[in-house]
Amino acid sequence: MAADKTVVSACCASSPGQDTPLCSCGTDHSTLPEIRTTDSEITIANQFDHFLARWGINRMGHQVEPGLCRIGSPTADSPVLASANYTLSFDAVRSALAGFDAYILVLDTKGINVWCAAGKGTFGTDELVTRIETAGLAGIVNHRKIIIPQLGAPGISAHDVQRRSGFKVEYGPVRARDLPEYLKTGKATPEMRRVQFPVRDRIVLAPVELVHIALPAIIIAAVLWFLAGPVAVLAAISAVVAGTVLFPVLLPFIPTGDFSIKGLLLGGVVAIPFSAAFASTPALPSWALLIAAITPLLIMPAVIAYLALNFTGSTTFTSRTGVRKEIFRYIPVMAFMAVSGIILGIVLYGSRLTGVI
Amino acid sequence: MFDSYEKNTLHYHKDRCINCKRCTQVCPHGVFAEGPEHAELARPTACMECGACALNCPVQAIVVQSGVGCAWAMISAALRGKDMDSGECSCGGADGSCCGVQEEKSSCREGK
Numbered sequence: 001m002a003a004d005k006t007v008v009s010a011c012c013a014s015s016p017g018q019d020t021p022l023c024s025c026g027t028d029h030s031t032l033p034e035i036r037t038t039d040s041e042i043t044i045a046n047q048f049d050h051f052l053a054r055w056g057i058n059r060m061g062h063q064v065e066p067g068l069c070r071i072g073s074p075t076a077d078s079p080v081l082a083s084a085n086y087t088l089s090f091d092a093v094r095s096a097l098a099g100f101d102a103y104i105l106v107l108d109t110k111g112i113n114v115w116c117a118a119g120k121g122t123f124g125t126d127e128l129v130t131r132i133e134t135a136g137l138a139g140i141v142n143h144r145k146i147i148i149p150q151l152g153a154p155g156i157s158a159h160d161v162q163r164r165s166g167f168k169v170e171y172g173p174v175r176a177r178d179l180p181e182y183l184k185t186g187k188a189t190p191e192m193r194r195v196q197f198p199v200r201d202r203i204v205l206a207p208v209e210l211v212h213i214a215l216p217a218i219i220i221a222a223v224l225w226f227l228a229g230p231v232a233v234l235a236a237i238s239a240v241v242a243g244t245v246l247f248p249v250l251l252p253f254i255p256t257g258d259f260s261i262k263g264l265l266l267g268g269v270v271a272i273p274f275s276a277a278f279a280s281t282p283a284l285p286s287w288a289l290l291i292a293a294i295t296p297l298l299i300m301p302a303v304i305a306y307l308a309l310n311f312t313g314s315t316t317f318t319s320r321t322g323v324r325k326e327i328f329r330y331i332p333v334m335a336f337m338a339v340s341g342i343i344l345g346i347v348l349y350g351s352r353l354t355g356v357i
Numbered sequence: 358m359f360d361s362y363e364k365n366t367l368h369y370h371k372d373r374c375i376n377c378k379r380c381t382q383v384c385p386h387g388v389f390a391e392g393p394e395h396a397e398l399a400r401p402t403a404c405m406e407c408g409a410c411a412l413n414c415p416v417q418a419i420v421v422q423s424g425v426g427c428a429w430a431m432i433s434a435a436l437r438g439k440d441m442d443s444g445e446c447s448c449g450g451a452d453g454s455c456c457g458v459q460e461e462k463s464s465c466r467e468g469k
Contacts, residue, residue, distance in 0.1 A: 119407065119425050153383035153409035154423065171382045188382070195385035257360035259428075313427025317386065319406040320424035320431075322362035324441060327428060329361065 032136045038069045040098035042091055049087050056208040059111075062087040066108035068135040069094075072101035076142040079183060081172065082128060082152065084109040084117050092176035100183060105146065107131055118155030125157050125164070132165045147172045150193060197316045202248040205314050209244040213307070227349055235274045239300045242270045243307025248314075259318075260330035263308025267301025274300065288357045291344050298341030302334040366422040367404045371395050373418035380419060383409040 053062045066085045071094055072078075080103040083093045093104060107127050109117035117123035132138070132146070146167045148156055151174055158169035173182050173192035182188050217240045224232040247254075247266055254262040279293035309326060312318040351357045367388070374395035381389045381396055389410060390399035408423025424442060431441045 116425075118409075150383060151385065153413055154407040155412075157412045158379060159413070159415040174385055190387065193382065193385070194387055256358075257362055261359045309428045310432075313425065313429045315426075317403070317405050318426035319362060319365045319404060320422070320426045320442070321365045321406060323426040323428050323431060325361035327431060327435075327441075331432070 032139075033067055033134065035103075035135075035140070036065065036067065036069045038071050038094050038104065040071065040095050042095050046087070046091055050091070053088055054204060054207050056211045061111070063111035064090045064106060066106045066131065068131075068137065068140070069104040069106060070102075071097050071104060072099070074101040074103050076140065078102050078141065079147055080105055080137065080141060080145070081147045081179070082107060082131075082149065084112065084114045084123055084152075086111050086113045086117075089113050089176075093179070096176040096179040100180070102183075103137075103141070105131055105135060105137065114149050115151040115154070118152045121155050123152050124155035125160050128156060128161055129164045132167055138166065144168055145170055149176075150174045150188070151195070195316045197251075199249060201316075202251060203245075205311075206245040206248055209248070209307075209311070209314070210240070213240060213244065228345070231274065231277055235271075235296055235300060238270055238274070239267070239303045240307070242266060242300075243304040246270075247304065247308045248311060251311075251315075258326055258330070259308045259312055260305045260326050260334070263305030264301045264330075264333075266308070267304030268297065270304065271296045271300035284357055288348060288351065291348055295341050295344045295348070298337045298344070302337040302341065305330065305334050363402055365402070365404045365406055366420075367401060367406070368420040369396075369398050369401075370418045370420075371398075373416050375416055375418075377415060379413045379415070380410040383413050385409075 049062060052058060064085045064087055078101045081093060081097075082105045083090050085106050085108055090104070090106060097104075105128075107117075107123055108131075109122045109127075112120075112122065114123055128146075128148075137146075138144075144167050146161075147170050148158075150171045153171060156169060158171075161167060161169050171188070172179060173188045174195050175192070178188070178192045182192065217236065221233045221236045224236055243263065247263060250266065251262070254265055256262055256265070274296040275293045278296060279289050281289065281292060284292070309323075309330065312323050312326070348357075369389075376392070376395050378391055378396065381391050385407070386400065386403040386405060388398065388400050388404050389396045391397070404421070405426060406421055406423050408421055411417075411419040411421045411423065422442075435441050
């Protein structure tokens with residue numbers, strides 16, 4: 001294969017006689033994998049792929065081939081950057097590298113982004129060391145430096161990588177868009193090292209959160225349509241949208257640090273109009289109106305708080321200790337509210353069915 | 358009050374620090390700051406227990422019980438009768454697993 005020859009010539013030209021196990025000239029080079037070529041262009045097809053990924057469609061299908069890629073016209077002195085084989089990750093890196101000559105070493109993270117893959121270890125020391133070896137990186141570049149995205153650090157032990165592969169790990173910036181400045185200055189500023197969670201980053205998560213609970217939400221809405229009418233259906237839809245779209249948007253603006261409390265507060269506000277609407281149902285005795293008013297105030301905040309708590313996994317800052325504490329503190333409260341709300345709803349429905357009201 | 362995130366499992370043994378500055382490079386929340394003799398614990402309550410500092414500390418001066426703060430994963434583990442903490446995040450698992458959500462974490466995406 002033509003590409004294999006490129007590897008051989010690059011290797012032998014750059015490091016003649018260099019004593020590395022994978023690239024000693026004159027040995028069998030045909031085992032080295034080819035170096036693919038990529039560019040910085042994000043095509044319409046790429047954008048469509050990103051759109052599908054954002055909606056959680058074909059979740060595990062957004063992958064690129066692991067291995068070494070060249071971008072621009074890299075030489076033996078060009079930088080090597082590691083990335084994940086998730087299209088959103090890889091495309092962010094290659095588009096940021098417009099105008100640069102570099103190598104991208106794509107690790108096999110099974111189509112998962114760098115940070116999450118690092119968290120579970122697939123973007124990890126073992127995978128990195130293996131990729132460096134199988135790509136024959138030591139024979140392709142003269143230097144012994146590899147730039148790892150900072151968010152890959154939970155899976156990478158820099159000193160272990162150096163000991164096992166000879167390559168020194170340098171942690172690059174958190175965001176790919178800071179790569180040009182990082183590569184020019186060779187330094188990540190404190191700003192580049194900090195992870196943020198701005199509204200744009202929060203709102204892009206809404207579609208997949210919505211898709212996640214679409215099926216149960218539709219079933220519940222259908223049941224409510226027959227049992228309680230269109231206002232109840234609207235209440236269900238409002239709760240789901242508030243929990244998955246409104247909550248991420250308003251996250252930093254809702255008081256308190258706990259997601260469950262934030263969710264209960266947001267849920268209380270969202271439930272008020274429905275409580276008022278049910279309380280003004282004509283021709284009902286006052287005890288029934290009271291129950292009708294209380295029911296949404298119990299169920300809706302509980303549902304929204306639960307959705308809010310589940311958003312912890314999507315944020316950039318919640319610790320496991322804190323989330324565990326939240327679960328033990330608030331799940332019983334949510335369960336109590338939801339169950340008592342449902343019981344009240346059943347009482348109302350039963351009373352209407354039996355002609356009591 | 359209403360802040361479950363004030364405490365975490367991060368422990369820093371300053372006396373062991375060799376001032377290599379790795380922790381200041383890997384922490385995404387500026388928990389460690391550079392100091393003249395050794396790294397300083399600047400924002401301990403901001404720790405999200407990702408474990409990057411401990412894994413990259415060559416002298417084991419940092420200890421943290423790392424894990425993913427994902428209620429979805431922990432609740433599913435508890436419902437399946439498993440230990441909530443053993444529950445490593447099931448990234449790459451079935452649709453609807455925790456990291457199905459987390460994988461969309463855009464700061465991850467942009468973090469290459």
